[in-house]
Amino acid sequence: MKIIVTGGAGFIGSHLVEKLILDSHEVIVLDNLSTGNLENLDQIKNKIKIIKCDLSIKGSWIKNFKDIDIVFHLAALADIVPSIEHPSKYFQSNVTATLNVLEASREFNISKIIYSASSSCYGIPKVYPTSEVEKIMPLYPYALTKYLGEQLVMHWNNVYKLPSVSLRFFNVYGTRSRTSSNYGAVFGVFLAQKLANKPLTVVGDGTQSRDFIYVSDTVEALIDSAFNNINGEIINIGYGLTCTINDIVKLLNSKFINIPKRSGEPDCTWADISKAKKILKWKPKISLKEGVNKLMNNIDYWKEAPIWDEKSIEKATKSWFKYLGHQSEK
Ligand code: NAD
8 A cells, every 4th residue: 555654754653664664565754853863764764755844834745645545644743841832833743734634635535544642632530541531631732732633633534534543642662762852751761861870760759650552562553543444433552551650660670769740740541442452453462571671672772862860850841840730739
């Protein structure tokens, strides 16, 4: 099939592109390389077409949708903390770009679009494990813009009958997870600290827990959504278990320090994945222990990553404390 992957130079996108090439599809990557990196596609760069473009601005990139069967829309600004300081940049990349991708898909009658949504739409959930019908409560601009993107996708599905599926990812981890200058996902932060023999910075007392899903399982869910006969569905993608940050520290076998807890962050994320199992016939394969082993075998990837410490994290999360401190009182 002919497939477009937006955000294909990013973490999840590059793993997806590799798998699609392995499965003999033709792939075009659309990416503005803002947080993505061409090196992520090094091993397959001769087998794909890469177009550098900003999807939030309509342009000649749209003509690439001609004769495309499937669009995987992964492009987005995906770090949480900077979204509080730059909400309009996030709106452009996560909402306007999604609108442009939907319109391009509609114009060229593509057969299906798969949207990568975020479990952050649940905010601080009341029910665990959390299912797709749980109340929506975005607490910061990243969560809101990803949810607005999902709403657009479902609206285009309803009104224009554009076949689509939205997958709400929980905490995706794996090799090539973002190491940009932004303070972000826990594994990127911890692995760079471990390599530099610095203490891991554990937020709060480390008893908060997350549902971690390995990137290859996420890629399988994306592919299953595209090729299974389902349409108009919103589906959680997580491991279906939750694990504390202290458990990760133990698995990484490192020294650590505790830094201030951030109110407005959930104490637990935990996906109810019964819908994915039922309608996608998908289930995760890689346990956290196996996943962490894979990371440790590739730890050199994080050699160039920024090494965070208590002080630089305090500076980077200033706006979090300024704007989100009240959230947990609601
Ligand atoms: P990533 O930052 O590694 O990849 C995103 C890619 O989108 C990057 O290559 C970036 O350059 C590109 N991009 C950003 N804005 C763009 C624009 N305006 N035009 C063109 N390209 C643009 O992030 P990721 O972790 O691989 O996330 C992929 C998708 O999955 C995102 O939509 C993200 O919101 C979603 N998601 C990720 C997680 C996770 O845990 N990683 C969890 C929930 C949802």
